[in-house]
Amino acid sequence: MTRIDKNPDAAPDAAVTVRGLVKHYGTTKALDGVDLDVREGTVLGVLGPNGAGKTTLVRCLSTLIVPDAGRATVAGYDVLRQPRQTRRVIGLTGQYASVDEKLSGFENLYLIGRLLDLPRREARARADGLLERFSLTEAAKRPVGTYSGGMRRRLDLAASMIGRPAVLFLDEPTTGLDPRTRNEVWTEVRRMVAEGATVLLTTQYMEEAEYLASELTVVDRGKVVAGGRIDELKARVGGRTLRIRPADPLELRPTAAALDEFGLTGPGGAAVDAETASVMVPVLSDEQLTAVLGALTARGITLSSVTTELPSLDEVFLSLTGHKASAAQDDVPAREEVAV
Amino acid sequence: MSAATATPHTAAPGPAPLAGDDDGRIGLRGHLRHTGALIRRNLLWIRQDPESMFDAVLFPIVFCLLFVFVFGGAITGADNRQEYVNYLVPGLMAMMGMNIAQGVGTGFNQDFQTGVMDRFRSLPIGRASVLIAKIVVEIGRMLVATAILLVVGFLLGLSVSDVPGLFAAIGLSMVFGFGVMWIFLTLGVVMKSAQAVQAMGFLVLMPLQFGSSIFAPTSTMPGWLQAFTDYNPLSSLADAARGLMNGGPVAHDILITVAWSVVLTAVMMPIAVRKFSTKA
Numbered sequence: 227m228t229r230i231d232k233n234p235d236a237a238p239d240a241a242v243t244v245r246g247l248v249k250h251y252g253t254t255k256a257l258d259g260v261d262l263d264v265r266e267g268t269v270l271g272v273l274g275p276n277g278a279g280k281t282t283l284v285r286c287l288s289t290l291i292v293p294d295a296g297r298a299t300v301a302g303y304d305v306l307r308q309p310r311q312t313r314r315v316i317g318l319t320g321q322y323a324s325v326d327e328k329l330s331g332f333e334n335l336y337l338i339g340r341l342l343d344l345p346r347r348e349a350r351a352r353a354d355g356l357l358e359r360f361s362l363t364e365a366a367k368r369p370v371g372t373y374s375g376g377m378r379r380r381l382d383l384a385a386s387m388i389g390r391p392a393v394l395f396l397d398e399p400t401t402g403l404d405p406r407t408r409n410e411v412w413t414e415v416r417r418m419v420a421e422g423a424t425v426l427l428t429t430q431y432m433e434e435a436e437y438l439a440s441e442l443t444v445v446d447r448g449k450v451v452a453g454g455r456i457d458e459l460k461a462r463v464g465g466r467t468l469r470i471r472p473a474d475p476l477e478l479r480p481t482a483a484a485l486d487e488f489g490l491t492g493p494g495g496a497a498v499d500a501e502t503a504s505v506m507v508p509v510l511s512d513e514q515l516t517a518v519l520g521a522l523t524a525r526g527i528t529l530s531s532v533t534t535e536l537p538s539l540d541e542v543f544l545s546l547t548g549h550k551a552s553a554a555q556d557d558v559p560a561r562e563e564v565a566v
Numbered sequence: 567m568s569a570a571t572a573t574p575h576t577a578a579p580g581p582a583p584l585a586g587d588d589d590g591r592i593g594l595r596g597h598l599r600h601t602g603a604l605i606r607r608n609l610l611w612i613r614q615d616p617e618s619m620f621d622a623v624l625f626p627i628v629f630c631l632l633f634v635f636v637f638g639g640a641i642t643g644a645d646n647r648q649e650y651v652n653y654l655v656p657g658l659m660a661m662m663g664m665n666i667a668q669g670v671g672t673g674f675n676q677d678f679q680t681g682v683m684d685r686f687r688s689l690p691i692g693r694a695s696v697l698i699a700k701i702v703v704e705i706g707r708m709l710v711a712t713a714i715l716l717v718v719g720f721l722l723g724l725s726v727s728d729v730p731g732l733f734a735a736i737g738l739s740m741v742f743g744f745g746v747m748w749i750f751l752t753l754g755v756v757m758k759s760a761q762a763v764q765a766m767g768f769l770v771l772m773p774l775q776f777g778s779s780i781f782a783p784t785s786t787m788p789g790w791l792q793a794f795t796d797y798n799p800l801s802s803l804a805d806a807a808r809g810l811m812n813g814g815p816v817a818h819d820i821l822i823t824v825a826w827s828v829v830l831t832a833v834m835m836p837i838a839v840r841k842f843s844t845k846a
Contacts, residue, residue: 288688292844310591313690324681328614329607340603341689343596369614385685 240299241266241393241424242287247296249282249448256282257293258448264393264441269415269425271439271456273432273542279448280428281321284397287426288318301392301424317386317394317423321401325381327371331362334370335385342389356384360414376407383414394418396427400434412437432536436460444546452546463545466534468515471504473528481505481527488521490514509534592692600691604699611673612703618673622707625665626715629658633781634722641782648723655719656735656807657780660800662711663743664775668767670704671750672760678845679760693843701747708743712736731810738810742803742823745830752838755845780804799826 242264249257256279264270274280285291287298289309298305301315318324325334332353339349357366360380370378379399386394396415400408415438419425429435435442435456442459444452452459460466472481482496482505490507497506509515515534522529537545592600612618638650677683686696716724716732726732750767757763777791778784778800784792795801802822809816 285684290684290687310690313688316688318685318688320681320684322681324685326607326682327680328611333607333610337603337607338685338689341600341686341691343599 244298249293255448269439271435271442272428274445278445284395315392317391319386321397332366338388360384394425466509468507468509469533471531473530475503484525600695608703622711630718651722657804660803667746671754671763674754675760735807735810741827745827748834755841
């Protein structure tokens with residue numbers, strides 16, 4: 227194996243290290259000094275609104291664009307000085323399914339296998355195997371132009387796995403997908419991780435980050451605004467909200483009163499949402515959640531539904547940074563607009 | 567689950583097995599293999615979308631018939647239409663290369679729009695392979711168009727006195743088309759949409775094609791226009807092809823055409839590769 231130039235700052239088990247990464251487009255600071263690490267075999271979620279610099283980060287790390295300053299290593303290779311080696315160890319699934327619409331699903335995967343120097347037979351076998359794994363065997367011979375959005379995204383994931391990459395970059399893999407398709411993609415990502423891949427995943431959804439990632443980096447306007455383990459961050463942003471809907475809307479007030487009485491609502495008190503006939507309570511621990519149910523049972527209040535809700539991206543930002551996530555208008559220019 | 571799917575699809579931590587030299591350079595065999603795989607892709611495109619061959623197939627037929635029957639009589643006299651066929655067909659050979667070269671740019675641009683190029687550029691392949699594969703297939707399309715043009719020409723009474731000269735003329739058109747393709751590849755990379763590439767190509771090609779000796783001898787044109795047509799490489803290419811196919815002085819025109827091709831390739835190829843590699 228080749229000499230591996232480990233970044234001296236990198237943790238010994240870091241699969242991805244990023245130090246001081248900067249990329250400006252005119253006056254837009256797409257990346258304004260980003261530092262992050264992804265440990266081997268883990269999933270790092272990069273959470274941020276549109277225009278936070280997530281895509282620019284992924285494009286820098288996958289050698290598609292050259293940053294203005296800073297350093298990055300992927301699987302030990304220096305992304306800037308060893309781009310060719312870097313390309314051998316990464317898989318990339320972009321925000322837009324980057325598959326060839328005119329080719330069939332099989333031909334898409336076979337082509338990439340050949341470009342990755344697999345012998346013909348192996349490229350064929352691998353394409354077939356991945357098509358089966360992603361439930362695309364039936365559609366294998368059809369042009370991708372006839373695929374549904376979810377099928378394309380699955381094919382895109384399959385394509386990024388042909389070379390058995392050590393590090394996978396997934397740029398908003400479920401943006402624009404319906405919930406069922408999103409779940410399919412999530413299942414596949416979890417499976418890849420179970421098999422040992424390191425994943426850097428960008429997302430706009432706290433829910434997605436919580437489901438897939440073990441660690442989280444929150445970015446805004448090209449800067450990292452918070453980072454750490456998901457549970458730590460959740461504790462900082464106030465965790466979940468419990469939405470309780472009594473079976474009888476007339477019991478809304480008694481429900482809120484009961485929770486106040488048991489001291490289960492925190493300093494703000496229980497919020498009554500008359501429109502949805504529900505009471506909302508911040509939940510900081512599983513024990514508290516159990517106690518809430520116990521208290522309501524003790525009062526003999528019948529409930530029609532209890533749901534826990536994760537904080538929205540806006541709420542996360544508000545509590546981490548004290549300001550709202552940058553608006554979509556501040557968006558980094560779309561890809562075609564930044565071409566110079 | 568089959569045996570194929572039972573194997574893990576992602577690597578255990580650590581770089582994947584390396585191919586080629588340790589510094590990541592891709593050897594000649596690798597380049598050939600990658601280019602071959604990408605040529606196959608471009609051919610599959612044609613199979614999937616046969617309409618994309620329309621320009622190569624219909625263009626020579628339409629232009630040949632249109633010019634021979636609409637303008638031919640006026641230029642050489644109705645009785646001498648065949649004389650005009652001999653004049654026009656070598657000229658159209660030159661023109662066809664341009665039109666197909668333009669297609670290189672639009673197809674390339676589409677690949678950027680769909681994100682397919684992002685995937686290619688994140689793979690450990692020589693980036694020039696993508697460009698070369700495109701050009702090889704387009705040269706093939708040029709050959710198809712030329713063959714059809716010649717068939718139509720022969721049906722209309724084209725005579726060729728020098729058969730090796732005919733092949734030399736075809737070769738010369740290909741060489742010049744190769745040089746021009748790099749311009750359109752560059753446009754395909756830097757422009758924002760396939761339509762823009764097409765419009766730009768039309769804007770550049772129209773005056774070059776009609777302000778040349780392709781369709782009519784330049785002797786009746788006003789002086790200022792003659793000055794332009796005399797320096798227009800398409801005039802040189804058309805005149806060289808005429809000379810090669812039916813005799814006449816050719817050395818000067820061949821020299822000019824080859825010089826243009828070499829300069830275009832030498833200047834535009836590095837620019838195209840560079841723009842392709844660094845496109846954000």
